[in-house]
């Protein structure tokens with residue numbers, strides 16, 4: 001399904017097996033397992049307990065509109081764009097940028113759409129605002145033939161859904177937003193988008209079996225977590241995901257949120273970055289190789305690209321080389337890996353057999369477990385986001401000042 005290669009993290013000589021063994025990863029492992037076992041955190045339970053029947057009625061709409069922020073939408077986008085990069089019936093409204101939202105709403109026929117309004121708290125500003133825009137448009141229609149589904153646990157949005165008799169799906173309270181892709185948050189819209197959600201969960205479950213392994217060398221989530229933790233302690237606290245599969249761009253955004261929001265606490269954390277190979281060989285690679293030595297790179301690649309074609313270099317003087325397009329990008333990835341290793345930049349590699357529901361389920365779940373383990377290593381709560389809440393309060397105050405608040 002996927003393989004994990006860590007040899008270049010050790011090859012450059014900065015950390016060794018001995019260093020890995022000095023980290024108290026057994027303690028991190030048992031603390032996370034205890035939380036998962038006693039239900040303090042529920043992201044493992046959902047991959048076993050989700051009843052998929054309830055999503056069946058969500059199919060058959062021409063368009064799928066998804067409104068949400070951060071953990072309420074990024075996982076769906078990560079899986080959708082990886083699997084269905086070439087289809088065009090999905091509209092993701094994941095910002096309050098007027099140009100983006102309004103241009104989407106101009107394009108999409110709401111009457112032919114299933115519309116998901118997703119917010120665990122039910123009070124997220126951007127989601128509320130985007131819902132109000134949709135509501136206004138629906139009210140202007142003679143009749144509304146589409147469907148609105150709220151995925152929320154409370155707040156203003158739940159009240160709104162109840163008032164209007166809209167369908168409501170809920171999210172287990174013990175699953176934080178950025179860990180919620182395997183709940184209704186991700187599964188409902190992905191099902192409407194024609195993606196086989198049972199295979200996504202199957203991939204996650206297979207990865208879970210691997211991540212239960214107490215032997216660190218057989219547990220990629222634990223090992224990758226410890227390797228990143230050790231490099232952070234050596235000043236390499238920028239964690240770059242360099243994907244040689246362009247359709248994983250949104251996976252990169254999901255990864256950035258998961259790492260940033262979960263571990264960035266009390267002076268700890270890694271700075272997550274995304275690069276796309278081979279494109280970024282022509283921009284950021286210079287910095288990664290020859291700039292400040294503060295990064296660890298994770299290559300993501302695949303054995304099989306879903307589209308491929310033979311090419312021939314026919315203008316070489318003495319020889320003719322023919323190969324597949326996929327061979328070119330694989331050589332580029334390997335060359336970058338060798339060059340970085342030669343220059344002392346630590347790197348690891350995740351290779352997916354191919355991009356499909358199973359491998360994406362496995363990949364996202366592996367990172368959820370890794371972040372769970374890392375939270376225990378840093379001794380921070382990976383499942384809250386107090387700093388984000390601070391900005392939200394300030395923003396509401398500013399909005400009250402800038403609008404006609406109270407003057408109705």
Ligand code: PA5
Pocket residue numbers: 069070071072118119120121122123124127176177178179261385
């Ligand atoms: O991971 C998280 O908890 C956050 O990123 C939330 O998902 C994000 O802030 C959106 O919150 P809500 O689902 O309450 O609208």
